[in-house]
Amino acid sequence: MAKIIGLDEAVEIVQEGMTIMVGGFMACGGANTIVEAIAARGTKNLTLIANDAAKPGMGIARLVENHLLRRLVASHVGLNPEVGRQMATGELGVELVPQGTLVERIRAGGYGLGGVLTPTGIGTLVAEGKEIITVDGKDFLLEKPLRADVALICGHTVDRSGNVWYKGTSRNFNQVMAFAADTVIAEADHLVDVGGIAPENVVTPNVLVDYIVEGRP
């Protein structure tokens, strides 16, 4: 069961040096209210695990622009030129991970698995330094789990117990990241009473969510 907290309180949960996961895809479905508040507070030396770095001025791009990231683990950063600039100067370390591998590494971290075996990346730069495991004659890369101190997810509708429903394409990485962090904060575009989401429509069950913050409707 989740506890409803204020934005200021949520921002304090994310401490300097932490690893955070933020759901969303090009900021669609991103916990953008919380992220922008963290960016404004200036919490430094964060490691961010996210699909992408959004576009300038949007969501997690603000963390990059305010120089708050030490490391970024993502599948695509091409639409945010500031990432390229900080990579070039060495300010920001970026680990590029194939999107399907990123999602499975997070799933492994959240589902109690020791890693995943994937054919993606064999024979490429992605395979460098990784173990190849042969199963029934086929080669796979061993990809290790990813976890975070805090996951920031965002739902269109969140009930007061923490059940989450996602609208449109905003489910993306939110659903799996809710499993893979010590503390999960859900931003609610719309906060409703328990019962406001029918049980069969709950995508992320409330047992995964620690805190709820009201976002922007």
Next chain:
Amino acid sequence: MTMDKGQIKEFIARRAARELHDGDFVNLGIGLPTMIPEFLPPDVHVILESEDGIVGAGPRPDAEHADPRYVVDAGGQPASCPPGGAYISSVVSFGLIRGGHVDATVLGALQVDQEGSLANWIIPGKMVPGMGGAMDLVVGAKRVIIAMEHTQKGEPKILKRCTLPLTAVNCVDLIITEMGVMAVRPEGLVLTELNPQFTVADVRAATEADLIVAADLVPMA
């Protein structure tokens, strides 16, 4: 009669459309491949995936119907999902992709080689956007079709061996350019169709890879 840039893209997209079959579940890369649906015959309906979370994506909505906060495509642009489609998580999306449930993917390339290896995600020191879903797509889709201009500013893109970092090894099935159609087969790269505007010698001159000309070479149309 030479084609301008727009005509070249349209010509390639039109030919690539003929590779898709009614009922196919397809993922189209950014750029030229997104033009393919407009060239499908009326009796061919494909199911488009947008890997950020749509099975059965519709056309780009106009401003009135767009919901950019909640419904976007893999480029972050407004998208649509008409009745019959489904919104999915990234886990499900890449389960579909990697699990062999996608019938075909059509992508562009920086380089392709005669063994079907593909480079399309990075130019070290110049362009480091990341691979996004491309590595999973070319490993998991049943057919990998490259639709691209034959050369880059006159320089061959179809090589004996890719020099840029790879997206995947031996993954490409078919290459469609404005000059012709080439199939990656066990015996090598086979030119199966030739655009009548060009000769085999023209194609060879624009291709670094060893090109085998099919015995039954036909005009590309």
